[in-house]
Amino acid sequence: MSQDLLKTPLHDLHIEMGAKMVPFAGYNMPVQYALGVRKEHIHCRENAGLFDVSHMGQVRLHGESAAKALEALVPVDIIDLPSGKQRYAMFTNDQGGLMDDLMVANFGDHLFVVVNAACKDQDIAHLRANLPSDVSLEVIEDRALLALQGPKAAAILATINPAVADMVFMDAAAMDLGGVECLVSRSGYTGEDGYEISVPADQADAFARQLLAHDDVEWIGLGARDSLRLECGLCLYGHDIDTTTTPVEASLLWAISKPRRADGERAGGFPGADIVLDQIATKDVSRKRVGLLGTSKAPVREGAKLFDADDNEIGIVTSGTFGPTKGQPVAMGYVTTELAVLGTEVYAEVRGKKLPMVIEKMPFVPQRYYRG
Incomplete structure (x- = not known):
């Protein structure tokens, strides 16, 4: 099966570094390195972690x-996205369900879009089918993507180009990093300060080694990437959100730009808008995504059923693990709307036992994005 898996430009470096490789979204990807998931997680929170x-x-x-055309596919303000800025967006379907979540950056002369690995073929087809003839789509096949995350990320990257220190959260810029032409955004998927860096594929190995030469930088695999994003309340597509979930059910109302949900000429206009805007107006949804903290030590995994105090089934866990920074089990999932209240105690069924959990506000660990 491994012969059928795609490889990133950094595959050989992962093998050299002793990574444990696993299939993920059609790729052979590192799930952990010698440090192990827990130590990688803590290292990223305290120093700087490098992610492929x-x-x-x-x-x-x-x-x-291009901006007008993309705005017709997402419930987000793209037309007024300033040059040099990035924004979180979502593709919706005609039922208001989420086809994918994505990042959109305005580089002035073009929009740069990053989509999830498992959805990228579908997303590219969706764009091709819906973009007008005067907008061209360029699929980038010759660049790697690295994320440098953690409280020391800015100081480390600034040793290569001091200009990165002047960026704030969701800034995006094309810049030279040690002679390498990169597309850089100050953003990430860990809740920490950091950067995502698009690098020419043939220079990715050397660039990664340059970062790893710093004592405070360690490779971080998919295992710690998952626990880091979960502690910070960030959704994983295909688990916490999918085509059956609307942004309102998913508690992503913050991501729907005000011009797209207020009365006015740009309100709606995206697939499923009537359904989503009605849910916003009436607050009439049967379930809501919530954060869950375990009060025992046992982690609660995806798929665990949730029950109320009277043993009625009320929802399901969509992501769950033990949070190394939080020091207790963290999870998110969906419960019936009337029970989606902070402080409500629910029970997760794990191997025949009902483990108590409390609905808590996310993020479980404070996000530390640099806003200046």
């Missing part, structure tokens, strides 16, 4: 109406 996220899809949209 080259399996993600990278595309460019060219043309004067």
